[in-house]
Amino acid sequence: MSPRRRISLSLRKRLAEAAGYACNYCRSPSLAGVPLAVDHIVPLAAGGTDHPANLCLACYRCNEFKGAQTTGMDSLTSAVTPLFHPNQQNWSDHFAWSQDSLTIVPLTAVGRVTVEMLRMNDGWLLQARRIWRLAGIHPPLS
Numbered sequence: 001m002s003p004r005r006r007i008s009l010s011l012r013k014r015l016a017e018a019a020g021y022a023c024n025y026c027r028s029p030s031l032a033g034v035p036l037a038v039d040h041i042v043p044l045a046a047g048g049t050d051h052p053a054n055l056c057l058a059c060y061r062c063n064e065f066k067g068a069q070t071t072g073m074d075s076l077t078s079a080v081t082p083l084f085h086p087n088q089q090n091w092s093d094h095f096a097w098s099q100d101s102l103t104i105v106p107l108t109a110v111g112r113v114t115v116e117m118l119r120m121n122d123g124w125l126l127q128a129r130r131i132w133r134l135a136g137i138h139p140p141l142s
C-alpha cells in the first residue's frame, strides 16, 4: 500500500462518527467484528483523491461490489446513471426502508442503480437484517 492511500486513524474515526458507524450505502451496522472499509467514492483509478470529501465508510460487500465504478445502467430506462454519492446526496432522498424494514426501496434512478449494483437487497443482507431487527438495532435511526 502506498503512503498516499493510507487514511489516518483520526480521519477514519471522523468518517465512522459521521456515518453513525454504519455503511454509507446499505446502512449495515458495523458490529460484526469486521471494520468498515474506507471507500473512495470516486476511485483513485478514476482520478479520485484521499480528500475527506471523497471518502466514506462502506461495508466490505458494498465496497467490493462497487469496485472502481461510479455509474451503472438503470434497469428501468437503460440510461447510464451515477451511483449514490454519500457526501453529496442524502440517503433518504434516494432510498427508503420497506414497511418490514428488510428491503431498501430505491426512490430514484440513482437509488435503483446503486441498490442493484451493490446488491443491497440480496438474501445474505435480508437474513442479517432479520437478525438485526430482532436485536433491536435495525432499521437504523438515520
Ligand SMILES: [Zn+2]
Residues within 6 Å of the ligand: 023, 024, 025, 026, 027, 028, 058, 059, 060, 061, 062, 063
Ligand atoms: Zn454496505
